[in-house]
Amino acid sequence: MSAILPPSQRLWWKQPLDKVEGTWIALALLWCLILFFMMPFWHVYGKQNLSNEAYRTSPEAFQKKAQELVDQYTVRTETDANIPVVRPPAGSDIYILGRLWQWWPIYELEKGQTYRVHTSSLDWQHGFSLQPLNINFQVLPGYEMVVTMTPDTSGTFTIVCNEYCGVGHHTMVGRIYVVDKKE
Template sequence: MSAILPPSERLWWKTPISGQEWTWIGIAFVWAMIMFVMMVYWHINGKQNLSNEVYKTTTEMFTAKTEAFVKENTIRTETDQQIPVAKPNAKGEAFLLARLWAWYPILELEAGKTYKIHLSSVDYNHGFSLQPTNINIQVIPGYEHVVKMTPTKAGTYAIVCNEYCGIGHHTMLGRIYVK
């Protein structure tokens, strides 16, 4: 039998499965079960998968929350566009808004403290990829994602949009400073 030529018998699916094929089906099934169990194990003990909360919201509500957060917590502005740099509020919450083609505002965190970062988009699907760490979340309009994070090392971390969001996608970068 060849993969290029049509099957010699019209009802090829009624042909009995050979022993070698059963062996490969068994190996594939066992491997799938191992990976299924490992997904649960990695999620609980691996600490590389984020457990984030997601809430339904509107773009207007989240934009208002973000603007209120920026108004109360801005410590300075940066870049040519005068993007505000904000510290989290007293409860350790910060808001990040994704919109064509920017992350707003820039956040300044302290190493060793745990924060809840609220993420949402006002226009299209965007990707929140925090570099060089392994945090990667799809940010969808109409949903507020709450991510718990505890930065351990000081430095400047880049936020990269990894979901194509239009012609200016390549310029959609943000920053998080850790002091």
């Protein structure tokens, strides 16, 4: 038998298995089982994957929720584009819009408080990556992604779009400020 010519007997699965082939098949099956069971183990014990929620929404409805929060809790504006900086009450839901080519608005959160972060896109697929933390997920139009977050360090955190969204993709950067509790 050669690799070029078809086998003389068409029922190849009835041919005897060589010892080396059996060893490789057993090793491949064992490796597949290890990788399969590592996925749930890594999710639970590795704390690498977010447990988040996703809901259907419309861009208009999501933009309305974000605008209501901005209208109620804006403390100042920042940058040349006059992006509002919003300080919501501790423990509230916050809404971050992804749109060409900006994350809107900027939030000022309180250290040690839990927030539900809602994100959605108004136009294209974006990637939400909160640096230097390991929060990373897809943001799609028509879907509202919700992540529960409790900031434990104060400072400035950068939101980066990590999904190519057009010629201005490299400028799509946002911020979240985490401040110590104000008395």
